[in-house]
Amino acid sequence: MTYLLNSTTVHNYFMQTFPNCRKNHSPVKKTIRIHPKDNVQVALQDLQAGTVIHEEGQTIAVIQDVPAKHKFALEDLKPGDKVFMYGVVVGTAKSAIKKGGIIGTHNVGHATEDFGQKTKAANWIAPEVSRFLNKTFMGYHRSDGQVGTANYWLVVPLVFCENRNVDVIRDAFEKELGYDKPNPFRTMVRQMSEALRKGKVEEIGTFAGDDDTFQASERIFSNIDGIKFLTHDGGCGGTRQDSEALCQLIAGYIHHPNVAGATVLSLGCQHAQASILREKLAKLPLAKEKEIIILEQQKEGTERQLLTEAIKKTFLALVKANENKRQPATLDKLTVGLECGGSDGFSGISANPAVGHASDLVVALGGKTILSEFPELCGVEQELIDRCVSDTVSERFSHLMKVYAAAAEAVGSGFDMNPSPGNIKDGLITDAMKSAGAAKKGGTSPVADVLDYGEYIQKPGLNLLCTPGNDVESTTAMAGSGANIILFTTGLGTPTGNPVAPVIKISSNSVLAKRMPDIIDLDTGPIIRGEKDIAQMGEEILELIIAVASGEVVTKATALGQDDFIPWKRGVSL
Structure with a gap:
């Protein structure tokens, strides 16, 4: 693999990506042929039948209306002929297409070229990056070397049976900790309800969802961007492979640099076992400061006991996670x-x-x-x-x-x-x-x-x-x-x-x-x-x-x- 830096690479990149394009400040074009190999052209604006396009020495009269974003043929195409865009095969003609005629699902079908083994080295001319070399972003550093662009706490179930409990925790935390978002439609529904109670049904259609009364609670944790509650319909009832994949995905989210820690709710009897999640986590270089709270409902007893334990432990973990600041x-x-x-x-x-x-x-x-x-x-x-x-x-x-x-x-x-x-x-x-x-x-x-x-x-x-x-x-x-x-x-x-x-x-x-x-x-x-x-x-x-x-x-x-x-x-x- 070769990396080459060159002062002209911005221009070269543009020409490499779209060799038939020109740089900016040219007159607005009506069409674009993306690659020299292409036998269709893209309309950049609506074209009426009869519009004449000049393309690299040839004149093409559009014979049908072509809406912007659609394509027309640059040559006569017979049934079975390949259609090229971006320099590759993107379809075949299902019927004869006249030069200047629009292409669509009625006359072009899906087709691709075969692929095989690697045929050449991955050489690359990298773009000029000097203006960005000394730039930084303000992120949350983790002890595993990753840097987050945000700092979130996760609450996630291992199985869909725990979705309601996740929602109960959400209801308890979001507004009280200042993460609730305005909902202009609350006011709208309240206004419509009041109109109905007063018998003023004709006024119901006049309300338009404007919540000027919303006032978020002050955030207690200034360095935590939010608590994210993930619900899903997996964890049991499907294949064991899907449950394994779910645990691996959740492990990836917990390991994610934007995540400070997680509260995980398990029922206990599902395919996606807490032990599987722990195995997946053990294979990742998890940041040592991340706390992972895993609670199992069938061990905790009542829902009230489960939720009480989850909320207490999560709140105390948030206190610690809030110590991390952007650097x-x-x-x-x-x-x-x-x-x-x-x-x-x-x-x-x-x-x-x-x-x-x-x-x-x-x-x-x-x-x-x-x-x-x-x-x-x-x-x-x-x-x-x-x-x-x-x-x-x-x-x-x-x-x-x-x-x-x-x-x-x-x-x-x-x-x-x-x-x-x-x-x-x-x-x-x-x-x-x-x-x-x-x-x-x-x-x-x-x-x-x-x-x-x-x-x-x-x-x-x-x-x-x-x-x-x-x-x-x-x-x-x-x-x-x-x-x-x-x-x-x-x-x-x-x-x-x-x-x-x-x-x-x-x-x-x-x-x-x-x-x-x-x-x-x-x-x-x-x-x-x-x-x-x-x-x-x-x-x-x-x-x-x-x-x-x-x-x-x-x-x-x-x-x-x-x-x-x-x-x-x-x-x-x-």
Whole structure:
């Protein structure tokens, strides 16, 4: 593996990622051909039939209306012809497509190229990082060497039977300790109820949820960012493998640098035994200052006894955890998850490659990044295999991809079924097309390691993590593998967050950012308009990462309390 620093690498990165693009400050383009090998072009704005496009010496007349984010053919395509985007196969023509004609699910089907062994060395020209070399973030240092971007306490059940008890603890703690969040709809319901009591039914439709009366209690623990209550539907009733995986995931959350300690509730008779959790924890270099409280209801007796013990012990542990304060940390202590959800036809052109450049910056600074969602790497396997630092790493990636694909096909759900209706409506018509754009989140750096679900990250650099494409299952897994910040790109808008890792939401287009400002943290729409390039936006993303990691900026997902947690169940229910 070779790492080369060069003063011109920001420009080179842009041209390497999108060789047919130009840098900023050029006239607004109507279309973009992403790679010279592509035989389709992307509409950057709505195109009417008859619109003439000039593309590298040839003139193309669009013969049908093409909405923004969708694609049209640059040449006549016969049935069976391959469709190329991002320089790779993303589909085949199901019927004849005229030059200038729109492509869609009606005339293009999913297709990918085969992948095999590693064919070349993972050489890399790293981006220029001099402006970030002396920068730090203010984080929570752990004795195991990790640094948190937040300081949370966890309350988590080993089995769904304990979910209600977790909720009771939540009700006891959140408001009294100052972690309760405003709910404007409480006032709205109260106003409607009062109107109904007074017989003024006609007034009910006039109330609009404005809670000016909310006043949070003063926080007793100033250095604890919150208590996170994780509930789930696992731990028993499924396969033993799923229960093992759940324990490993929970162990990863407890080991997480953003977690000060945990209260774990067990029923006692379930598959996900406390002994299994302890075994998983013993394999991790757990910070010595972390306290883990494990209580079993069938041993404690009544629910009241269980809850009394849990609340007392948790409160005393919070007193100790509150002693940790933010201190400067170098950027190599960042572990950044790379996620996309609610993607559109612009995601792979703006937000994803901008995140990819931010990933390359973090890697060049000695940090770690995690690219997950294996169904959305379908079609770009060979590129990633060739970027692996060794045959061992590449073979593991190939093996996990093949096993996952076979398992999906066995239940009648191959990777080709991945695009959602929203994806298709906004221009991502095949899984391979979606994957080619999604993979841009991983930038261009070598693949340092490949992790199976639940494994904790160890090696600096870009890591691939086997997860589903499901947004929440994927972000849940990335946090469980150690991501202390998650970048989440979206073209359609999704509120997904995580209980312990701040999630920075990045829009692929400005229309979304303006329509849903309550969930979007950063807009990469300027790339589409030609106002900024990928490298500039990538550096802006890294600056935002530093601010969030320091507690200076609260992400929209965190502010909304979007604490999504869904463990992946690979097996069947028994």
